[in-house]
Amino acid sequence: MENIGRFFNPLKQSFFLLGPRGTGKSTMIKNLFPEAFYVDLLLPDVFRNYLARPERLRELVHAHSDREVFVLDEIQKVPELLEVVHSLLEEKKGLRFVLAGSSARKLRKAGTDLLGGRAVMRRMHPFMAGELKEKFSLEAALRYGMLPVVLDSADSMATLHAYIDLYVREEVQAEGLTRNIGNFTRFLEAASFSHGSILNISNIARECGVERKVVEGYLHILEDLLLACRLPVFARRAMRATVQHPKLYFFDAGVYSTLRPSGPLDRPEEKDGVALEGLVLQHLRAWVDLRHPDATIYFWRTSAGSEVDFIVYGRGIFQAIEVKNSQVVHPQDIKALKSFGQDYPEADRILLYRGNDRLRREGIAIVPCTEFLMGLL
16 A cells, blocks of 8 residues: 555644554654664664663763754653653754654652643544545445555455554563453453443453453453553433443454454344444544543433434534434434534534435434545545
Protein backbone atom coordinates (compact mmCIF):
# COMPACT_ATOMS: atom_id res chain seq x y z
CA MET A 1 0.00 0.00 0.00
CA GLU A 2 1.38 3.39 -0.99
CA ASN A 3 1.87 6.07 1.61
CA ILE A 4 -1.53 7.40 2.70
CA GLY A 5 -1.78 10.86 4.22
CA ARG A 6 -3.22 11.04 7.72
CA PHE A 7 -5.56 13.62 9.18
CA PHE A 8 -3.07 15.13 11.61
CA ASN A 9 -2.05 18.73 12.06
CA PRO A 10 1.70 19.07 12.71
CA LEU A 11 2.37 20.93 15.94
CA LYS A 12 4.90 23.71 16.44
CA GLN A 13 5.78 22.51 19.94
CA SER A 14 6.79 19.31 21.66
CA PHE A 15 4.07 16.70 21.96
CA PHE A 16 3.29 13.16 23.04
CA LEU A 17 1.78 10.91 20.38
CA LEU A 18 0.19 7.85 21.97
CA GLY A 19 -1.49 5.02 20.11
CA PRO A 20 -1.46 1.24 19.84
CA ARG A 21 1.26 -0.38 17.79
CA GLY A 22 0.49 -0.69 14.11
CA THR A 23 -1.48 2.56 13.87
CA GLY A 24 1.25 4.21 11.80
CA LYS A 25 2.85 6.56 14.34
CA SER A 26 6.42 6.02 13.16
CA THR A 27 5.57 6.29 9.47
CA MET A 28 3.63 9.52 9.94
CA ILE A 29 6.31 11.09 12.15
CA LYS A 30 9.03 10.32 9.59
CA ASN A 31 6.91 11.90 6.86
CA LEU A 32 6.12 15.00 8.92
CA PHE A 33 9.64 15.50 10.29
CA PRO A 34 12.09 14.10 7.71
CA GLU A 35 14.99 16.12 9.15
CA ALA A 36 14.44 15.04 12.75
CA PHE A 37 16.94 12.97 14.72
CA TYR A 38 15.23 9.63 15.36
CA VAL A 39 15.81 7.49 18.47
CA ASP A 40 14.04 4.12 18.25
CA LEU A 41 13.84 2.58 21.72
CA LEU A 42 12.48 -0.67 20.27
CA LEU A 43 16.00 -1.46 19.08
CA PRO A 44 17.65 -3.59 21.81
CA ASP A 45 21.01 -1.82 21.81
CA VAL A 46 19.43 1.65 21.79
CA PHE A 47 17.08 0.63 24.61
CA ARG A 48 19.95 -0.71 26.75
CA ASN A 49 22.08 2.39 26.21
CA TYR A 50 19.38 4.84 27.30
CA LEU A 51 18.08 2.65 30.10
CA ALA A 52 21.58 2.52 31.59
CA ARG A 53 22.32 6.22 31.04
CA PRO A 54 19.29 8.44 30.30
CA GLU A 55 21.60 11.48 30.42
CA ARG A 56 23.08 10.18 27.15
CA LEU A 57 20.19 12.02 25.48
CA ARG A 58 21.60 15.36 26.65
CA GLU A 59 24.93 14.52 25.07
CA LEU A 60 23.23 13.53 21.82
CA VAL A 61 21.20 16.75 21.61
CA HIS A 62 24.26 18.90 22.30
CA ALA A 63 26.23 16.98 19.66
CA HIS A 64 23.54 17.68 17.05
CA SER A 65 22.93 21.35 17.71
CA ASP A 66 21.87 21.82 14.08
CA ARG A 67 18.75 19.69 14.66
CA GLU A 68 15.53 21.25 15.90
CA VAL A 69 13.32 18.14 16.27
CA PHE A 70 14.18 14.94 18.12
CA VAL A 71 11.90 11.90 18.00
CA LEU A 72 11.87 9.41 20.87
CA ASP A 73 9.88 6.38 19.68
CA GLU A 74 8.36 4.01 22.29
CA ILE A 75 9.21 6.51 25.04
CA GLN A 76 7.36 4.40 27.64
CA LYS A 77 10.23 1.90 27.55
CA VAL A 78 12.57 4.43 29.22
CA PRO A 79 10.30 6.93 31.02
CA GLU A 80 13.34 8.28 32.89
CA LEU A 81 14.17 10.12 29.67
CA LEU A 82 11.30 12.54 30.42
CA GLU A 83 13.38 14.24 33.13
CA VAL A 84 16.18 14.84 30.61
CA VAL A 85 13.70 16.09 28.00
CA HIS A 86 12.21 18.50 30.53
CA SER A 87 15.57 20.01 31.42
CA LEU A 88 16.57 20.32 27.75
CA LEU A 89 13.35 22.15 26.92
CA GLU A 90 14.02 24.61 29.74
CA GLU A 91 17.58 25.36 28.72
CA LYS A 92 17.29 25.44 24.92
CA LYS A 93 14.69 27.57 23.15
CA GLY A 94 13.32 26.32 19.85
CA LEU A 95 13.97 22.67 20.65
CA ARG A 96 11.11 20.24 19.97
CA PHE A 97 10.57 16.65 21.01
CA VAL A 98 8.09 14.19 19.53
CA LEU A 99 7.47 11.54 22.18
CA ALA A 100 5.71 8.53 20.64
CA GLY A 101 4.48 5.57 22.64
CA SER A 102 2.15 2.58 22.63
CA SER A 103 1.45 2.43 26.36
CA ALA A 104 0.25 5.03 28.83
CA ARG A 105 1.09 2.93 31.89
CA LYS A 106 4.74 3.78 32.51
CA LEU A 107 4.29 7.37 31.38
CA ARG A 108 1.52 7.82 33.90
CA LYS A 109 3.71 6.34 36.62
CA ALA A 110 6.60 8.60 35.68
CA GLY A 111 4.28 11.57 35.51
CA THR A 112 3.95 13.25 32.14
CA ASP A 113 3.59 16.52 34.02
CA LEU A 114 7.38 16.37 34.36
CA LEU A 115 7.40 18.42 31.18
CA GLY A 116 5.54 21.19 32.98
CA GLY A 117 2.94 21.66 30.28
CA ARG A 118 5.60 22.08 27.60
CA ALA A 119 4.25 19.11 25.62
CA VAL A 120 0.64 18.52 24.62
CA MET A 121 -0.98 15.09 24.33
CA ARG A 122 -2.15 13.67 20.99
CA ARG A 123 -3.53 10.24 20.14
CA MET A 124 -3.01 8.12 17.04
CA HIS A 125 -5.87 5.99 15.78
CA PRO A 126 -6.36 3.41 13.02
CA PHE A 127 -7.11 4.70 9.55
CA MET A 128 -10.28 6.72 9.01
CA ALA A 129 -12.48 6.08 5.99
CA GLY A 130 -11.79 9.60 4.70
CA GLU A 131 -8.05 8.90 4.71
CA LEU A 132 -8.48 5.77 2.60
CA LYS A 133 -10.96 7.48 0.24
CA GLU A 134 -11.95 5.09 -2.59
CA LYS A 135 -9.94 2.29 -0.98
CA PHE A 136 -12.37 2.16 1.94
CA SER A 137 -14.71 -0.83 2.07
CA LEU A 138 -17.22 -1.11 4.90
CA GLU A 139 -17.35 -4.91 4.62
CA ALA A 140 -13.55 -5.22 4.70
CA ALA A 141 -13.32 -2.77 7.61
CA LEU A 142 -15.76 -4.85 9.66
CA ARG A 143 -13.76 -8.00 9.04
CA TYR A 144 -10.17 -6.78 9.09
CA GLY A 145 -10.40 -3.40 10.83
CA MET A 146 -8.50 -0.26 9.90
CA LEU A 147 -4.97 -0.81 11.21
CA PRO A 148 -2.33 0.27 8.66
CA VAL A 149 -0.12 -2.69 9.55
CA VAL A 150 -3.02 -5.06 8.72
CA LEU A 151 -4.23 -3.33 5.56
CA ASP A 152 -0.67 -3.23 4.23
CA SER A 153 -0.34 -7.01 4.63
CA ALA A 154 -0.77 -9.67 1.95
CA ASP A 155 -2.66 -11.81 4.47
CA SER A 156 -4.75 -9.53 6.67
CA MET A 157 -6.24 -12.27 8.83
CA ALA A 158 -2.86 -13.85 9.60
CA THR A 159 -1.48 -10.41 10.44
CA LEU A 160 -4.37 -9.74 12.82
CA HIS A 161 -3.71 -12.98 14.68
CA ALA A 162 0.00 -12.17 14.84
CA TYR A 163 -0.78 -8.65 16.03
CA ILE A 164 -2.82 -9.92 18.97
CA ASP A 165 -0.13 -12.44 19.83
CA LEU A 166 2.46 -9.64 19.76
CA TYR A 167 0.57 -7.70 22.41
CA VAL A 168 0.12 -10.72 24.64
CA ARG A 169 3.72 -11.78 24.27
CA GLU A 170 5.69 -8.55 23.97
CA GLU A 171 3.63 -5.92 25.74
CA VAL A 172 1.95 -7.95 28.47
CA GLN A 173 4.36 -10.78 29.19
CA ALA A 174 7.68 -9.05 28.54
CA GLU A 175 6.78 -6.07 30.70
CA GLY A 176 5.45 -8.27 33.49
CA LEU A 177 1.98 -6.72 33.46
CA THR A 178 0.51 -10.05 34.55
CA ARG A 179 2.00 -13.28 35.82
CA ASN A 180 -0.55 -15.60 34.24
CA ILE A 181 -0.71 -15.24 30.47
CA GLY A 182 -3.20 -18.11 30.24
CA ASN A 183 -5.72 -16.29 32.42
CA PHE A 184 -5.18 -13.08 30.48
CA THR A 185 -5.72 -14.84 27.16
CA ARG A 186 -9.00 -16.31 28.44
CA PHE A 187 -9.96 -12.85 29.66
CA LEU A 188 -9.42 -11.39 26.18
CA GLU A 189 -11.81 -13.92 24.69
CA ALA A 190 -14.41 -13.36 27.43
CA ALA A 191 -14.09 -9.59 27.14
CA SER A 192 -14.71 -9.77 23.39
CA PHE A 193 -18.31 -10.80 24.17
CA SER A 194 -18.66 -7.55 26.14
CA HIS A 195 -17.65 -5.40 23.16
CA GLY A 196 -20.44 -2.87 22.70
CA SER A 197 -22.21 -4.04 25.87
CA ILE A 198 -22.61 -2.71 29.37
CA LEU A 199 -19.62 -3.94 31.31
CA ASN A 200 -20.31 -6.66 33.87
CA ILE A 201 -16.99 -7.42 35.53
CA SER A 202 -18.44 -10.15 37.75
CA ASN A 203 -19.71 -12.09 34.73
CA ILE A 204 -16.35 -11.89 32.98
CA ALA A 205 -14.58 -13.03 36.16
CA ARG A 206 -16.95 -16.00 36.40
CA GLU A 207 -16.27 -17.01 32.80
CA CYS A 208 -12.51 -16.73 33.28
CA GLY A 209 -12.51 -18.47 36.66
CA VAL A 210 -10.62 -15.63 38.36
CA GLU A 211 -11.42 -13.05 41.03
CA ARG A 212 -13.23 -9.85 40.18
CA LYS A 213 -10.25 -7.67 41.12
CA VAL A 214 -8.07 -9.65 38.67
CA VAL A 215 -10.46 -8.81 35.83
CA GLU A 216 -10.45 -5.16 36.87
CA GLY A 217 -6.66 -5.25 36.66
CA TYR A 218 -6.82 -6.84 33.22
CA LEU A 219 -9.19 -4.10 32.03
CA HIS A 220 -6.71 -1.49 33.19
CA ILE A 221 -4.02 -3.29 31.18
CA LEU A 222 -6.16 -3.08 28.04
CA GLU A 223 -6.72 0.63 28.64
CA ASP A 224 -3.06 1.27 29.43
CA LEU A 225 -2.05 -0.43 26.18
CA LEU A 226 -4.71 1.70 24.41
CA LEU A 227 -6.43 -1.46 23.14
CA ALA A 228 -9.86 -0.75 24.67
CA CYS A 229 -11.89 2.02 26.23
CA ARG A 230 -14.84 2.32 28.57
CA LEU A 231 -17.66 4.56 27.40
CA PRO A 232 -19.37 6.45 30.26
CA VAL A 233 -23.10 7.07 30.58
CA PHE A 234 -24.44 10.47 29.54
CA ALA A 235 -26.33 11.81 32.55
CA ARG A 236 -26.20 15.60 32.22
CA ARG A 237 -29.49 17.21 33.19
CA ALA A 238 -30.95 13.70 33.31
CA MET A 239 -34.75 13.62 33.27
CA ARG A 240 -34.93 9.84 33.51
CA ALA A 241 -33.08 7.28 35.60
CA THR A 242 -30.01 6.04 33.71
CA VAL A 243 -27.79 3.01 34.15
CA GLN A 244 -24.53 3.46 36.01
CA HIS A 245 -22.06 1.06 34.39
CA PRO A 246 -19.96 1.94 31.31
CA LYS A 247 -19.77 0.08 28.02
CA LEU A 248 -16.61 -1.60 26.74
CA TYR A 249 -15.20 -1.28 23.22
CA PHE A 250 -11.99 -2.55 21.64
CA PHE A 251 -10.15 0.11 19.69
CA ASP A 252 -10.42 -1.56 16.27
CA ALA A 253 -13.19 -3.58 14.62
CA GLY A 254 -10.74 -6.11 13.19
CA VAL A 255 -9.12 -6.75 16.57
CA TYR A 256 -12.57 -7.33 18.09
CA SER A 257 -13.67 -9.65 15.26
CA THR A 258 -10.48 -11.69 15.61
CA LEU A 259 -10.69 -11.97 19.39
CA ARG A 260 -14.32 -13.05 19.45
CA PRO A 261 -14.72 -16.75 18.62
CA SER A 262 -17.59 -17.86 16.42
CA GLY A 263 -19.46 -21.15 16.45
CA PRO A 264 -22.65 -22.86 15.24
CA LEU A 265 -24.74 -21.10 17.89
CA ASP A 266 -23.55 -17.60 16.94
CA ARG A 267 -25.72 -15.60 14.58
CA PRO A 268 -23.62 -13.50 12.16
CA GLU A 269 -25.84 -10.44 12.64
CA GLU A 270 -25.07 -10.40 16.38
CA LYS A 271 -21.34 -10.13 15.79
CA ASP A 272 -21.66 -7.81 12.77
CA GLY A 273 -23.96 -5.39 14.61
CA VAL A 274 -21.56 -4.67 17.47
CA ALA A 275 -18.62 -4.69 15.04
CA LEU A 276 -20.35 -1.88 13.13
CA GLU A 277 -20.90 0.03 16.38
CA GLY A 278 -17.23 -0.33 17.22
CA LEU A 279 -16.18 0.81 13.74
CA VAL A 280 -18.31 3.95 14.10
CA LEU A 281 -16.89 4.60 17.58
CA GLN A 282 -13.25 4.30 16.48
CA HIS A 283 -13.97 6.87 13.77
CA LEU A 284 -15.73 9.17 16.24
CA ARG A 285 -12.82 8.94 18.69
CA ALA A 286 -10.34 9.88 15.97
CA TRP A 287 -12.56 12.70 14.69
CA VAL A 288 -13.18 14.12 18.17
CA ASP A 289 -9.45 14.13 18.89
CA LEU A 290 -8.83 16.00 15.64
CA ARG A 291 -11.73 18.46 15.49
CA HIS A 292 -13.34 18.62 18.94
CA PRO A 293 -10.60 17.86 21.51
CA ASP A 294 -12.70 19.23 24.37
CA ALA A 295 -15.64 16.91 23.60
CA THR A 296 -16.39 13.56 25.23
CA ILE A 297 -18.15 10.52 23.79
CA TYR A 298 -20.81 8.86 25.93
CA PHE A 299 -23.71 6.47 25.50
CA TRP A 300 -27.24 6.94 26.87
CA ARG A 301 -29.36 4.25 28.42
CA THR A 302 -32.30 4.63 30.73
CA SER A 303 -33.18 2.17 33.45
CA ALA A 304 -36.25 1.35 31.36
CA GLY A 305 -33.98 0.13 28.54
CA SER A 306 -34.10 2.99 26.02
CA GLU A 307 -30.59 3.35 24.55
CA VAL A 308 -28.68 5.58 22.12
CA ASP A 309 -25.30 4.22 21.07
CA PHE A 310 -23.20 7.40 21.13
CA ILE A 311 -23.55 10.92 22.49
CA VAL A 312 -20.86 13.40 21.42
CA TYR A 313 -20.94 16.35 23.80
CA GLY A 314 -18.64 19.35 24.00
CA ARG A 315 -18.21 22.98 23.11
CA GLY A 316 -20.21 23.62 19.95
CA ILE A 317 -21.25 20.01 19.43
CA PHE A 318 -24.09 17.86 20.75
CA GLN A 319 -24.90 14.78 18.68
CA ALA A 320 -26.88 11.64 19.45
CA ILE A 321 -25.95 8.78 17.10
CA GLU A 322 -27.70 5.42 16.77
CA VAL A 323 -26.19 2.63 14.64
CA LYS A 324 -28.31 -0.02 12.93
CA ASN A 325 -26.88 -2.96 11.00
CA SER A 326 -29.76 -3.09 8.53
CA GLN A 327 -30.65 -1.73 5.11
CA VAL A 328 -34.16 -0.66 6.11
CA VAL A 329 -35.14 1.69 8.95
CA HIS A 330 -38.22 0.57 10.87
CA PRO A 331 -40.31 2.79 13.18
CA GLN A 332 -38.93 1.07 16.30
CA ASP A 333 -35.36 1.89 15.18
CA ILE A 334 -35.85 5.60 15.90
CA LYS A 335 -37.73 5.23 19.21
CA ALA A 336 -34.65 5.78 21.38
CA LEU A 337 -33.58 8.85 19.40
CA LYS A 338 -37.11 10.25 19.72
CA SER A 339 -36.97 9.75 23.50
CA PHE A 340 -33.55 11.39 23.67
CA GLY A 341 -34.87 14.31 21.63
CA GLN A 342 -37.71 14.82 24.09
CA ASP A 343 -35.18 15.16 26.93
CA TYR A 344 -32.53 17.00 24.91
CA PRO A 345 -34.14 18.96 22.04
CA GLU A 346 -30.81 20.78 21.52
CA ALA A 347 -29.13 17.61 20.20
CA ASP A 348 -28.64 16.74 16.55
CA ARG A 349 -30.00 13.22 16.14
CA ILE A 350 -28.53 10.86 13.56
CA LEU A 351 -29.33 7.26 12.69
CA LEU A 352 -26.71 5.34 10.69
CA TYR A 353 -27.74 2.32 8.66
CA ARG A 354 -26.51 0.03 5.85
CA GLY A 355 -28.88 1.44 3.22
CA ASN A 356 -28.00 3.84 0.39
CA ASP A 357 -30.45 6.75 0.77
CA ARG A 358 -30.18 9.80 3.00
CA LEU A 359 -33.56 10.40 4.68
CA ARG A 360 -35.13 12.55 7.37
CA ARG A 361 -37.85 11.29 9.66
CA GLU A 362 -39.41 13.10 12.62
CA GLY A 363 -36.43 15.43 12.94
CA ILE A 364 -33.91 12.57 12.76
CA ALA A 365 -31.28 12.45 10.00
CA ILE A 366 -31.02 8.94 8.56
CA VAL A 367 -27.62 8.58 6.90
CA PRO A 368 -25.86 5.67 5.13
CA CYS A 369 -23.04 4.52 7.39
CA THR A 370 -20.36 4.69 4.69
CA GLU A 371 -21.38 8.25 3.79
CA PHE A 372 -21.19 9.31 7.43
CA LEU A 373 -17.77 7.75 8.00
CA MET A 374 -16.36 9.23 4.79
CA GLY A 375 -17.63 12.65 5.87
CA LEU A 376 -15.66 12.70 9.13
CA LEU A 377 -12.80 14.88 7.97
